[in-house]
Amino acid sequence: MDTESLKRSLLQKFQEVSADRLQKIQLGVLDLEKPTADQAADEVARELHTMKGEARMLGLAAIGQLAHAAEDVLRAEREGKAATEVATDLLLRACDTIADLLEDHEGAQVGTLASQEMCEALSAASGHPIPPIGGVKAPSSTSVPAVRPAHAETVLEVMAEAVEPAYAPPPAPVAAAPAAPAPRAAKAEHEEPHHNKLADRSIRVNVEVLDSLGLLAGDLLVESARGRLRASQIESLLQRFSRLGDRFLRLTEQLEVPNTLRNDVERIEGDLHMLRDDAFRFVRSNGDGIETLHGNLAMMADHVADARLVPLSTVFDAFPRAVRDLSRSQAKEVELVIENADLGVDRSMLADVRDALVHLLRNGVDHGLETPDERRMLGKPAAGRLRIRVRADGDMLSIEVDDDGRGMDPQKLRAVAVRKHLLTENQAASLSEREAIELIFRPGFSTREEVTDISGRGVGMDVVKKKVESLGGSVGISSRLGRGSTFTLRLPQSLALMKVLLVRLGDDVYGIPAADVVAVMRVKPDDRMEVFGTLAVKHRGKPIALVGLGPLLGVNGGNRFDKPPAVVVRHGDDHAALVVDGFVDEREVAVKPCGGEFLKGAAFIAGTAALEDGRIAVLLHVPDIMTEVRRMARPVTQGTTAKRLKVLLVDDSPIARATESALVKALGHTVDEAQDGEEGYLRAQSQTYDLILTDVQMPRLDGFSLTRRLKSTAGLARTPVIVLSSLASPEDRRRGAEAGADAYLVKGELGVESLAQTIDRLT
Numbered sequence: 121m122d123t124e125s126l127k128r129s130l131l132q133k134f135q136e137v138s139a140d141r142l143q144k145i146q147l148g149v150l151d152l153e154k155p156t157a158d159q160a161a162d163e164v165a166r167e168l169h170t171m172k173g174e175a176r177m178l179g180l181a182a183i184g185q186l187a188h189a190a191e192d193v194l195r196a197e198r199e200g201k202a203a204t205e206v207a208t209d210l211l212l213r214a215c216d217t218i219a220d221l222l223e224d225h226e227g228a229q230v231g232t233l234a235s236q237e238m239c240e241a242l243s244a245a246s247g248h249p250i251p252p253i254g255g256v257k258a259p260s261s262t263s264v265p266a267v268r269p270a271h272a273e274t275v276l277e278v279m280a281e282a283v284e285p286a287y288a289p290p291p292a293p294v295a296a297a298p299a300a301p302a303p304r305a306a307k308a309e310h311e312e313p314h315h316n317k318l319a320d321r322s323i324r325v326n327v328e329v330l331d332s333l334g335l336l337a338g339d340l341l342v343e344s345a346r347g348r349l350r351a352s353q354i355e356s357l358l359q360r361f362s363r364l365g366d367r368f369l370r371l372t373e374q375l376e377v378p379n380t381l382r383n384d385v386e387r388i389e390g391d392l393h394m395l396r397d398d399a400f401r402f403v404r405s406n407g408d409g410i411e412t413l414h415g416n417l418a419m420m421a422d423h424v425a426d427a428r429l430v431p432l433s434t435v436f437d438a439f440p441r442a443v444r445d446l447s448r449s450q451a452k453e454v455e456l457v458i459e460n461a462d463l464g465v466d467r468s469m470l471a472d473v474r475d476a477l478v479h480l481l482r483n484g485v486d487h488g489l490e491t492p493d494e495r496r497m498l499g500k501p502a503a504g505r506l507r508i509r510v511r512a513d514g515d516m517l518s519i520e521v522d523d524d525g526r527g528m529d530p531q532k533l534r535a536v537a538v539r540k541h542l543l544t545e546n547q548a549a550s551l552s553e554r555e556a557i558e559l560i561f562r563p564g565f566s567t568r569e570e571v572t573d574i575s576g577r578g579v580g581m582d583v584v585k586k587k588v589e590s591l592g593g594s595v596g597i598s599s600r601l602g603r604g605s606t607f608t609l610r611l612p613q614s615l616a617l618m619k620v621l622l623v624r625l626g627d628d629v630y631g632i633p634a635a636d637v638v639a640v641m642r643v644k645p646d647d648r649m650e651v652f653g654t655l656a657v658k659h660r661g662k663p664i665a666l667v668g669l670g671p672l673l674g675v676n677g678g679n680r681f682d683k684p685p686a687v688v689v690r691h692g693d694d695h696a697a698l699v700v701d702g703f704v705d706e707r708e709v710a711v712k713p714c715g716g717e718f719l720k721g722a723a724f725i726a727g728t729a730a731l732e733d734g735r736i737a738v739l740l741h742v743p744d745i746m747t748e749v750r751r752m753a754r755p756v757t758q759g760t761t762a763k764r765l766k767v768l769l770v771d772d773s774p775i776a777r778a779t780e781s782a783l784v785k786a787l788g789h790t791v792d793e794a795q796d797g798e799e800g801y802l803r804a805q806s807q808t809y810d811l812i813l814t815d816v817q818m819p820r821l822d823g824f825s826l827t828r829r830l831k832s833t834a835g836l837a838r839t840p841v842i843v844l845s846s847l848a849s850p851e852d853r854r855r856g857a858e859a860g861a862d863a864y865l866v867k868g869e870l871g872v873e874s875l876a877q878t879i880d881r882l883t
Contacts, residue, residue: 134174135222138183141167142215143437149211150440152197152204161198164211165191171218175228182231183221185250189239190214192246202245210245212441214238330428330467337421338617338709342730344414345707351403351410358399365392421708425614429464432510432519435474436461439481443506446485453492453503454485460510465517466614472587473519473611479584480521480607481506487567488525488605498602500524516593516635517613522606528599530556531778536567549785554693556782557599561585584609589743591615592633592726594692601775610635610692618711620729622704622737623687625670629704629737631729636742638688638695640703645682657697659688665749669698672748673724691746698745711739724748765789765810765883770800770826771844772818776867780813780844787876797821801829804836810883816845816852824859831860840882 145167151160172187190211197207217238221228227235243250369389377385436458447454465473489495489504496502509520533556534548542562543551551559559565563582584607588595593611612618612635620631621640639659647657648666656663666686686697709729726741767789771777781791792807794800798820804812812830816823823843830836843861845852856864863878 130178131225134178134180138171138174138222139219141171142219145171146212146215146441147437149208149215150444152208157204161194165194168194180221180228182235183218183228185231185239186214186218186221186235186242189242189246189248189250192248193242196246196248201247206245210242214242325427330424333424334421334428334617337417337424338711339730340417341414341421341708344410344417345731347410348414351406354406355403358403362396362399365396368392418708421617425466425617426464428467428614430467430470431462431464432473433461435470435477436508439477439508442478443481443485446482447489450485451491452485452489454489455503455505456481457505457507459508461508463510463512463517464613465611468615469591469611472591473609476584476587476609477508477519477521479581483581484521484523484525484605488523488527490526512613513610514635515613515619517609517611519609519611520606521609522604524604527601527603527605528557528560529601529775529778530782532567533557533559534782537562537565540564550788551782553779553782557597560597561595592741592743594743596692601779615711617708618739619706619708620737620739621687621706622731623669623685623700624702624704625673625675625700628675629731629735630669630673630700631709631737631739632687632689632698633726633739633742634706636689636691638690641686641688641697642683643686643697643699657686659695659697662695664688664695664697666697666699667749669700672698672745689742689745691742694746694750696746696749709737709739765879766808767791768794768800768803768807768809768812770794770797770813770818770823771815772796773815776815783875784813787879789879797823797826800826804830804839805833809839811840811842811879813842813844816843816847816856824855824861827856827859827861842878842882 145164148160148164148167151157152164154160168187168191172184172191175181175184175187193202193207193210193214196202197204217235221232221235224232239250369392372385372389439458440456443454443456484506489506490498490500492502495504505524507520507522509522511518530551530553534543534551537543537559538545538548542559542565548556560581561584565582585595588609588611591611592615593609596608596610597605598608599605612633619634621634621637622629622631624630641657641659643657643666649656649658649663655666657666658664669687684699685702686699688695688697711727711729724741724744725738727739729737729739731737767784769777769781769784769791771780771793772795777793781793784791789811792803792809794803796818797814800812800814801821803809814823814826818826821829823845827841827843830839830841840862841860842863842865843856843859844865844867845856846867848866853864862882865875865878
């Protein structure tokens with residue numbers, strides 16, 4: 121390799137390695153503000169030292185100078201000569217400047233205005249002057265010229281001797297004899313002997329090559345499945361020949377064969393026996409070979425899928441810095457916790473996963489977490505907590521992003537939707553608490569009144585939902601007012617190969633991702649029911665929507681049997697039973713995008729897969745299907761009752777009243793509110809109510825006393841009373857029953873379904 125080619129190769133390698141090294145340095149710098157600061161400082165010092173040595177060896181003087189100045193600041197911070205916060209900010213900014221220089225070869229050699237200003241800022245903080253690029257400061261009588269550290273471990277060291285003469289920076293003015301380079305043997309003592317061996321075990325591969333390998337592996341799996349089918353057909357043919365031979369042999373036994381033909385008949389009988397034995401051995405060996413080939417191809421497909429997986433840490437490593445900068449811009453204190461970042465995700469999904477998580481983190485800092493003063497007033501730690509937790513869930517990846525902030529107020533979200541003309545007042549009032557929280561996923565929805573650099577445009581959470589669902593995943597959300605929110609992303613780990621359940625509609629085959637399938641069942645006539653006008657079937661004790669998949673897709677197929685087969689699928693918290701004509705198989709298939717204009721852009725379609733019998737299976741997109749199921753009818757557990765009731769709600773907590781009122785309105789009832797038991801009793805006397813809900817612990821008149829007074833008042837005694845309380849002990853329930861309450865519900869367990877069942881029972 122000529123000198124220029126070698127130089128370009130090493131520079132490219134330096135860029136790649138330094139980009140990863142900068143990420144480690146930034147993570148270590150952020151840890152300087154944590155209890156593990158000493159360990160983090162040692163790690164940062166090692167990375168800076170190595171980067172400085174590599175840069176100087178390749179003639180990238182500006183990068184070497186910045187790394188050297190950053191080392192001085194780190195040392196000053198450790199010695200207490202520089203404030204940790206100041207040092208952290210400067211070191212992070214220095215990383216940004218070095219990142220810019222990595223893209224500017226000339227600037228990395230001679231320096232830029234930005235790099236010089238950064239060096240001066242670092243020098244001022246550390247108190248150490250920085251020599252100009254291209255030379256060193258004139259040494260004093262006691263100064264010793266710097267010697268490149270012997271322990272700078274890098275793949276570049278392998279060619280150090282060949283490179284140093286060609287790429288060393290310009291020599292310093294002759295003021296002192298240069299120190300002799302460290303002997304190779306001495307250097308080797310400090311090296312980690314397996315470092316380069318480990319580095320040599322990984323290579324960079326073009327993603328398009330992996331994509332092609334993934335498709336090829338899938339095609340080979342299909343072809344091997346066809347080989348199994350052909351082997352089965354050959355076996356069937358040979359069995360027919362064997363049966364025909366048996367018939368011939370029986371026939372010769374029944375017939376009187378002339379002596380002149382007996383030798384020929386015996387030879388034919390011997391040939392038939394040999395043919396049958398040879399055919400049996402062939403079928404057995406061919407079957408074993410086909411099974412071995414199929415197993416090896418399946419293993420190869422798994423290895424290709426694993427090769428496409430990239431650790432999520434490649435995305436997550438940038439988040440601590442981003443969250444820190446964003447929180448500081450809002451005068452908030454945020455601690456970011458990341459768990460299990462080493463789990464892998466398909467490389468082609470990485471960008472979409474990163475974008476979705478960026479939106480969630482920005483939303484958590486901007487909307488979710490309170491300011492330190494607000495948190496202290498609420499009795500919370502001044503620093504808010506954001507947590508990303510990753511776990512494997514079968515073939516799916518579950519990513520949870522939660523915070524301990526203010527949570528979401530369903531009533532406020534309804535009001536915003538009405539104000540922005542996304543819903544009418546009646547539509548907003550009929551939303552359940554869950555549906556109200558899910559309003560944040562609507563395009564154009566934002567609780568911010570003013571537009572800022574971070575939020576207020578109504579773009580963000582809808583992007584999260586679209587990106588995740590485009591990957592065949594789902595987004596779930598739960599929130600508790602004053603306690604925080606949790607977003608759960610479920611994603612397939614691989615898009616190239618997917619386990620699917622193959623079902624039949626008429627003569628066509630459709631595939632449903634196995635990760636979305638909860639169960640298969642036969643729907644008996646007695647299992648069907650109608651809940652709030654929606655056809656449903658009971659699954660694991662709960663009613664779920666029952667939908668014909670054929671009519672939903674607009675194709676043939678549907679309920680042709682008394683006990684039709686059905687597939688129970690899940691998307692987020694929604695479940696549905698999809699009626700099909702039959703089950704084909706469960707297998708791993710290679711997913712291919714829809715080709716041609718026939719299926720391209722079609723609703724409910726995620727892709728196609730080839731089957732061994734030559735047919736093409738259409739793979740269904742469960743998020744689209746569940747959206748259509750929800751559009752066709754409200755969730756069966758959250759419908760409106762036939763009778764519209766007038767309800768009195770008594771509670772001294774404004775937040776509790778808002779939440780409970782939303783639940784009652786979600787069931788289609790009207791609500792009047794009272795702030796304590798005394799006011800509630802006066803309202804009950806002046807107006808007629810079909811139902812009264814009351815808290816227990818209230819000023820002036822508590823819930824038990826209110827219930828006793830209502831039950832002892834003529835005209836009110838027959839009005840059902842439900843006690844809603846955070847008190848859940850058997851003693852409290854007994855006191856409620858003794859007071860005359862018709863039902864006792866615990867607030868922490870309150871939901872639309874439980875409330876609806878209780879109201880239906882009492883009214």
